[in-house]
Amino acid sequence: xxxxxxxxxxxxxxxxxxxxxxxxxxxxxxxxxxxxxxxxxxxxxxxxxxxxxxxxxxxxxxxxxxxxxxxxxxxxxxxxxxxxxxxxxxxxxxxxxxxxxxxxxxxxxxxxxxxxxxxxxxxxxxxxxxxxxxxxxxxxxxxxxxxxxxxxxxxxxxxxxxxxxxxxxxxxxxxxxxxxxxxxxxxxxxxxxxxxxxxxxxxxxxxxxxxxxxxxxxxxxxxxxxxxxxxxxxxxxxxxxxxxxxxxxxxxxxxxxxxxxxxxxxxxxxxxxxxxxxxxxxxxxxx
Amino acid sequence: xxxxxxxxxxxxxxxxxxxxxxxxxxxxxxxxxxxxxxxxxxxxxxxxxxxxxxxxxxxxxxxxxxxxxxxxxxxxxxxxxxxxxxxxxxxxxxxxxxxxxxxxxxxxxxxxxxxxxxxxxxxxxxxxxxxxxxxxxxxxxxxxxxxxxxxxxxxxxxxxxxxxxxxxxxxxxxxxxxxxxxxxxxxxxxxxxxxxxxxxxxxxxxxxxxxxxxxxxxxxxxxxxxxxxxxxxxxxxxxxxxxxxxxxxxxxxxxxxxxxxxxxxxxxxxxxx
Numbered sequence: 001x002x003x004x005x006x007x008x009x010x011x012x013x014x015x016x017x018x019x020x021x022x023x024x025x026x027x028x029x030x031x032x033x034x035x036x037x038x039x040x041x042x043x044x045x046x047x048x049x050x051x052x053x054x055x056x057x058x059x060x061x062x063x064x065x066x067x068x069x070x071x072x073x074x075x076x077x078x079x080x081x082x083x084x085x086x087x088x089x090x091x092x093x094x095x096x097x098x099x100x101x102x103x104x105x106x107x108x109x110x111x112x113x114x115x116x117x118x119x120x121x122x123x124x125x126x127x128x129x130x131x132x133x134x135x136x137x138x139x140x141x142x143x144x145x146x147x148x149x150x151x152x153x154x155x156x157x158x159x160x161x162x163x164x165x166x167x168x169x170x171x172x173x174x175x176x177x178x179x180x181x182x183x184x185x186x187x188x189x190x191x192x193x194x195x196x197x198x199x200x201x202x203x204x205x206x207x208x209x210x211x212x213x214x215x216x217x218x219x220x221x222x223x224x225x226x227x228x229x230x231x232x233x234x235x236x237x238x239x240x241x242x243x244x245x246x247x248x249x250x251x252x253x254x255x256x257x258x259x260x261x262x263x264x265x266x267x268x269x270x271x272x273x274x275x276x277x278x279x280x281x282x283x284x285x286x287x
Numbered sequence: 288x289x290x291x292x293x294x295x296x297x298x299x300x301x302x303x304x305x306x307x308x309x310x311x312x313x314x315x316x317x318x319x320x321x322x323x324x325x326x327x328x329x330x331x332x333x334x335x336x337x338x339x340x341x342x343x344x345x346x347x348x349x350x351x352x353x354x355x356x357x358x359x360x361x362x363x364x365x366x367x368x369x370x371x372x373x374x375x376x377x378x379x380x381x382x383x384x385x386x387x388x389x390x391x392x393x394x395x396x397x398x399x400x401x402x403x404x405x406x407x408x409x410x411x412x413x414x415x416x417x418x419x420x421x422x423x424x425x426x427x428x429x430x431x432x433x434x435x436x437x438x439x440x441x442x443x444x445x446x447x448x449x450x451x452x453x454x455x456x457x458x459x460x461x462x463x464x465x466x467x468x469x470x471x472x473x474x475x476x477x478x479x480x481x482x483x484x485x486x487x488x489x490x491x492x493x494x495x496x497x498x499x500x501x502x503x504x505x506x507x508x509x510x511x512x513x514x515x516x517x518x519x520x521x522x523x524x525x526x527x528x529x530x531x532x533x534x535x536x537x538x539x540x541x542x543x544x545x546x547x548x549x550x551x552x553x554x555x556x557x558x559x560x
Contacts, residue, residue, distance in 0.1 A: 019464055020371055023366065023367050024367055024371055024373050026363060026367075027364055027367040027368075027379065028375070028379065030360055030363070031364070031379055031382055031383075034360070034431075034432065034435070035382050035383075035385050035386070035435075036382075037401055037407060037408070038394065038398055038401055038432070039385065039389070039397070041397050041400050041401050041406070041407060042393060042396075042397045045400055083302070086299075087298075087299040087300075087302040087303050087306075088299075088303045090295060090299040091296060091299040091300040091303050094293050094295075094296075095293070095296050103303070105547070106307060106311070106312070107303075107307060109311060110311055112489055112493075112539045112543040113315070113493070113536060113539055114492065114493025114494075114495065114513055114532075114535050115493065115495055115496070116493070116495050116513040116516050116517060116532070116535075117318070117493070117516070117532045117535050117536050117539075118314070120318060120516060120520065120528055120529060120532040121314035121315050121317060121318040121532070122314050123520070123525075124314065124317035124318045124320075124529060125314050125317040127525075129321075129525050130321075131313075131317045131320070152310070155310045156310055156314060159307070159310055159311055175293055178293050179292055179293065182292055182293065182294075187294075188294035188295050191293075191294075192295070210387075213387070216390065217388075217389070217390025217391065217392070217393070219390060219391050219392045219495065219496030220391070220493075220495035220496050220513065223495075223496075223517070224517065224520060236390075237390050237391075237392040237393070237496070238392075240392050240393065241392055241500075244396055244500065252396055253396065253400075256392075256393045256396055256397070259389070259390045259392075259393050260389060260393055260397075263385065263389040263390070263393070264388075266388040267381050267382070267384060267385065267388055268381075270381065270384065270388075271377070271381045
């Protein structure tokens with residue numbers, strides 16, 4: 001299992017000593033060197049030749065096309081993952097049945113599959129030599145080296161994100177409130193929409209944020225299935241790769257700066273949502 | 288067995304199983320069917336060619352280096368974040384997730400720029416004869432960057448939950464801070480630390496995006512297995528690509544099984560304590 005990203009922090013009585021200062025100092029310096037420097041370098045290179053060069057790179061039709069495709073992928077993948085994640089969480093946490101552990105392990109499988117392997121696996125279903133390849137070709141349906149293939153590969157790698165964030169909270173909340181709603185005559189959908197969904201909304205948002213970040217940034221799996229058709233199947237990360245290997249370094253870093261900015265926004269949103277979600281967790285008497 | 292009174296079990300279970308089957312299990316099954324359809328000879332030729340063997344070696348060695356680095360640095364971050372309150376703690380805490388939030392291709396171009404001979408680190412390292420970009424250490428650096436959060440986020444909650452009484456008792460009995468750490472703290476957090484290292488190692492084995500920019504990608508030298516799969520696809524060697532992908536997939540499942548076993552052991556360990 002992959003650790004969930006957020007951690008509750010307990011406040012400690014502080015003992016001021018040199019060891020503590022050295023360790024905090026070392027951690028801050030290392031974080032700056034390991035995490036701060038690479039982030040800063042992206043912006044330094046992106047804006048190194050001036051803001052107008054950056055803007056020209058960003059506003060080039062091909063860059064805008066790549067941004068558009070990446071946003072389209074997010075717009076398709078994230079809602080599907082929300083529905084899937086909520087279904088998984090409902091089936092796993094609101095009922096007692098055998099084999100739950102197995103299902104949860106299967107749901108988390110994509111976490112341990114290399115993105116390249118995910119891409120090859122997608123290809124072995126929909127590619128010309130894949131299981132459905134002949135049938136798809138007979139019916140003139142294009143999935144590989146086209147947008148549907150990119151969406152399928154992204155769905156593969158992002159499928160566990162929402163489920164694993166919503167499940168722990170739904171588990172903690174138990175079934176009493178929903179059962180009460182049932183007794184009072186609410187239907188299943190009404191119970192879900194007015195009881196369950198508000199209860200888990202912050203965990204859901206949290207999962208959606210993680211899912212969005214990964215959908216925007218996925219490289220390996222998408223790289224295999226995209227076919228790299230200029231202006232058609234290049235997502236933003238693939239476009240960075242293309243510019244970089246064309247020796248257009250300022251263009252590559254300009255595109256990278258957009259994704260870095262989005263990653264920083266993700267971190268900020270995450271901190272905001274995390275607080276709300278932890279509050280929801282702490283409110284649970286079962287916790 | 289009574290499941291409960293709530294509706295929607297068949298609906299949500301049906302959706303879950305259908306979606307999981309179509310999106311995740313069908314592709315994996317297709318990969319295994321394709322690999323299973325190869326002759327043993329062709330499978331072995333693809334997976335044990337000298338170039339493939341060299342790629343396993345560079346991938347495993349680099350992943351081990353990255354995991355070892357993260358064992359130490361990740362533990363330091365986890366400790367400082369869990370145990371101390373200081374200005375900027377929340378900022379440092381959220382910065383830990385940067386490698387998960389930052390697209391791997393961006394990490395790749397950024398790290399390459401940092402370690403290039405005119406880069407911020409490279410200008411000092413290259414004159415000393417330390418080549419990171421376009422060399423094997425670059426692979427380990429990219430792996431370490433992308434897998435750092437695994438150790439931090441696995442160990443941090445366990446340190447948060449440690450009972451301080453045992454440490455206090457050791458101090459009262461005259462143990463030095465180092466003795467307290469190595470004899471009291473480390474044995475308790477060891478299962479979580481090992482689990483975190485295993486997860487980081489697994490992630491390193493599969494990493495692609497961050498590495499291909501910085502590695503130099505020379506066959507037999509700095510070519511990782513994930514890249515070799517990609518190259519085989521570009522050569523339309525779908526059989527060979529599938530065979531090597533099956534090897535990588537099996538490695539990942541072995542690591543996952545080991546992690547689950549470790550976590551079960553950790554749970555027993557904690558329950559006993």
